[in-house]
Amino acid sequence: MTRDLSEQLSAYIDGELDQAEMSAVAQRLETDKNARAGLDRLKAADALALAMFDKDISDPVSLDLVKSIKAATLETPVQEVSRSAPRPIWSSLAAGLILLGLGGVGGYQFD
């Protein structure tokens, strides 16, 4: 274990140690008075922090903001229509042949 006890205790409060470390800390807390005192101090710090953070959350949120969210129209952008696939080469060839045929027939008729 490379972390010092205080850091371990902090992560222990958050349940962020692996199972082996959680058990080791829990075991130590049963016998080590200083470790228990350290844990209590960190928990007291949490209580103080929560009081500070709760103060921020109790501030009223602007009613205008709530109204503007309610009134907002949520749009989903229309996906850009994909360009039609280029015509295959055979269609161009066929069109060319038809034009050639028409030209030939036309030319024959005017002779």
Place this chain on the structure above:
Amino acid sequence: MTPDQFKSEMISLLPRLRRFAVQLTSSGPDADDLLQDFCSAALQKWYMYDPNQQLDLWLFRVARNLWVSELRKRQVRFGAGEVPAEDSTEVTTEQSHEDLITAREVHSRVQSLEQDLSQTLSLVCAEGYSYREASELLGIPIDTVMSRVHRARKLLVSRIVAEEGVA
């Protein structure tokens, strides 16, 4: 998720979002501006939200990204007003200039350190996010989250001890 569900959940999250904005900005007026801006950004980008993820985390991320971008803009804005040393008309000794830089650095380090600690502790302790979630949200390693949460608690412990000593 329908647009109405999205809006309704977003409204219910507003107090927590505002608290996060306060943590990011360390200022009430800035927090309200940020809240307004990122709500507007989130409403515009709502279609990008994946309903498989937590909406609060998504919104927090939008807020943080917007704030980081705002900070960058401010740096550019304030930076533009600085005068190059060779153009300066003020006569200052080397010593006083050094002192000024050191004082600024210390002030900014202390301020940013406290803010970082407070933000991280708020996400873990008040919002109940895991270290992994907080690390993803803040874009920092999990070990840094663990260390910041610990340092924040230690700092508070020292304040409690100091107050008890005074009382």
